[in-house]
Amino acid sequence: MLLALLDGKAYTANELARAAGITPQTASFHLDKMSKAGLLALLRQGRYRYFRLAGPDVARTLESILSLQHAPSPRQIVSSCPARLRAARTCFDHVAGALGVRIYRALTSRGWTTHAGAQFAVTAAAADFLGELGIPGDTLPVKSTPCLDWSEREFHFAGDFGRLLLQAMLSHRWVLGGKSRQLTLTEAGQRRLAAWEI
């Protein structure tokens, strides 16, 4: 299970059980122990309980152990999400899927958001970025809740900021919506995203 979690993503107890070739009860037993020992972080979201490595130090230690002795690979965890929705979709009122995760990664690595506990907030450093979106600067602080992406198992932006972001991207035609939840990234949107990622 730890090996499966080594990709940094979050997985449910059932998925990890399948990856390790054990029953969900057994997995639950071990996951509970590892959580209490501080190796894993638990994230309750609806009826799902996502587990992920508690931090980069745990990942480093695991890698270190693996460098000594190769362990058998866990069974691959397959996503049940259709590829189209996986790429980009709406999650209630914000962007989800691989696109949502890309945005989250780009903005956090730029320092445009800070997290205080479970709450995220857009920083003053993001003023230009907000202007680009057409969001007036005096709306700061814009709050956000990190939401674990169902298909990607990484975070994307939800909350106020997530809503404003989707609205702006739609109005600039950086993404196109449809009647389904699917989103399509336009060429203009790709250029914009690439600029944020630099």
Add this chain to the structure above:
Amino acid sequence: MLLALLDGKAYTANELARAAGITPQTASFHLDKMSKAGLLALLRQGRYRYFRLAGPDVARTLESILSLQHAPSPRQIVSSCPARLRAARTCFDHVAGALGVRIYRALTSRGWTTHAGAQFAVTAAAADFLGELGIPGDTLPVKSTPCLDWSEREFHFAGDFGRLLLQAMLSHRWVLGGKSRQLTLTEAGQRRLAAWEI
């Protein structure tokens, strides 16, 4: 036992058993397993079997694990060697004790010796050093056997080089011998050693 070995020194099965608070049989059982798993290196010397961590990668992994969770310290391993002999003494025909280990460390970190398996040899880079000792350069290659120091549990030089080294240090009066195995480092010797260690 692994915690006790984390100082990089080599210890016997009995010592490690005492450090871990288990019987020698149990220690032997585990040490055998860890040796076969490639975690420990075994060094037979007479009737003693010295165990040490197989390499710096093992030490790094242990440190990494310890950084996640503090483990109880093992019982201290006490040396039964009198302090005087521990500082500097002869071991048959070469220098042993803390002094021998210091010399070994200084010369190896300078690249003046290379090891091919269990055999050590003095390199050409040590020409000036050999001249200083009064050993003619054409005696190269001077071979050496690393000998695990009984009191320090680290290596010192034995073999041809160990013998030549002791003779030279005695004739230059860098160390003084006596009727016992004890050696005394003179002031000139201290200066010389400090120069090698730079």
Add this chain to the structure above:
DNA sequence: GTACAGGTTCGACGGGTATCGAAGTATGGA
């Protein structure tokens, strides 16, 4: 509400494994 899926808790079982006593094998010293 009812059905269902994700998840946990409980209890019991079975195998593994750490442990030590006793006995055996080497090595070194008296």
Add this chain to the structure above:
DNA sequence: TCCATACTTCGATACCCGTCGAACCTGTAC
């Protein structure tokens, strides 16, 4: 030659721990 010491092997025991079946809890969907 004899003994002490270092260490291992063997065998037996006790217990820990991983495992799963069954039952229970808790959200989501219709």
